[in-house]
Structure formats: C-alpha cells, structure tokens
Amino acid sequence: MRLLVIEDERDLCEDIAKKLRLSGYEADICFDGEAALELLAVEKYDLVLLDLNLPKVDGMTVLRTLREHDQETGVLILSARSEISDKVDGLDAGANDYLSKPFHLEELEARVRSLTRRRFVQQDVCLRCGGLTFDTRSRTATADGQTLSLTRKESGILEYLLLNRGRPISQEELIEHVWDSSVDSFSNSIRVHISMLRKKLRAALGYDPIRNKIGQGYEIGADE
Incomplete structure (x- = not known):
C-alpha cells in the first residue's frame, strides 16, 4: 500500500x-x-x-x-x-x-x-457484520436474509458505520460524511435517525449491533 x-x-x-x-x-x-x-x-x-x-x-x-x-x-x-x-x-x-x-x-x-x-x-460491494449485510450498489440492507426498510439517512449511517467497523464514529464525523453540513452536531435529528435505525436492526437481528462509546461516538459490531 x-x-x-x-x-x-x-x-x-x-x-x-x-x-x-x-x-x-x-x-x-x-x-x-x-x-x-x-x-x-x-x-x-x-x-x-x-x-x-x-x-x-x-x-x-x-x-x-x-x-x-x-x-x-x-x-x-x-x-x-x-x-x-x-x-x-x-x-x-x-x-x-x-x-x-x-x-x-x-x-x-x-x-x-x-x-x-x-x-x-469497493471491489466487494457487500459490507458484512454478523448477520447484517449492506449492498453498496443497490443500497439495500438485509438482516439474516430479511430485507430492511431504511430511509436514505439510515442507509447512509449504516454504510458509514460498516465501512469504519472497529472505530467509534462521532456525530461530527457523521455530519461530515452523511449529513448536510448545515446540521448542528447536537441536533436531535441525528439522534432520532440513529435511534430508528437501531430499533429496526434490533427487531431484525434480535440484538442491537450499534454501541455507544461514551465520549467517542457510535461503533458497530456483531453480537458478542
């Protein structure tokens, strides 16, 4: 490299x-x-x-x-x-x-x-984490084979967390890469979208793969 x-x-x-x-x-x-x-x-x-x-x-x-x-x-x-x-x-x-x-x-x-x-x-268009898969071309997510109904923002959040699996992502970084730049880092809108995404993932997988890292941000990982 x-x-x-x-x-x-x-x-x-x-x-x-x-x-x-x-x-x-x-x-x-x-x-x-x-x-x-x-x-x-x-x-x-x-x-x-x-x-x-x-x-x-x-x-x-x-x-x-x-x-x-x-x-x-x-x-x-x-x-x-x-x-x-x-x-x-x-x-x-x-x-x-x-x-x-x-x-x-x-x-x-x-x-x-x-x-x-x-x-x-980018050469392998599917991002995976446990039973969760995200196809970067079709922009669709599946959990244990079940297609998830995600909004555009939820898909963007999920893709970015999967691309950076193993590293906590702050709200500021999500703004830079997923959100419109005019959104404030403390906006409740961000937390609402993340909360809805977590709810959908929990319902499909039986656990929440997104973890809060206090003082650092959000990190995605398979069930332990």
Missing part, C-alpha cells in the same frame, strides 16, 4: 511517514505543492495525505488538479482550517476525508486504515 504525505512542516511530515512505515505502509514525502504535482504525475498512490497550506502550489489546487484525471486515489486532507465550511469545500473538491489539526498520530492512522480498507471494500 503506497502513500504520499504532502506537508510543509518537515518534522510533522517525517513523523507521519515514520508512523505509517512502522505500520507497514510505503510512505513517500514532499514539502510543497509543486513537488507533489510532479510526483502525482508519474507515480501511482493508494492514498494521499494532503496539507492545504502548502508553498508554491496550495493544497486545494493540488487536489483539484489530481481529480481532473484521477478519481480513484484516496485523499485525506490534513489542515488547521477547522470550520465546517472548510471541510465542506475540501470534501466537495474531491477529498475522501478531512482531519483537523492538531491531531494524534493514532487517530491519523485510524483514518488511514479506514480509507485504505474502503478502497478494497
């Missing part, structure tokens, strides 16, 4: 690459947007970790240039810009995920695992 880390803070860039290499990834590094575009023109990467405030060529330009000819390579934005509008702009420009600075390297690695896992999941 080949990764490219594009970050102008050299110490941080090297720390990220070291962490990823210790986890078994191949990680190249560069420190400005111009060098990044040159590398991306001749090398193929599975995932790009992209800072936005780059010298020579800014990160958003790098992202848009990449997406003009490459829709497959995953992109994880790393940025000190933490406003919802910044995150929306990055995701709309073609990024797959957005991580605000400062961050812990452990969280960064978890995001990388999620994105690289998602790359392989």
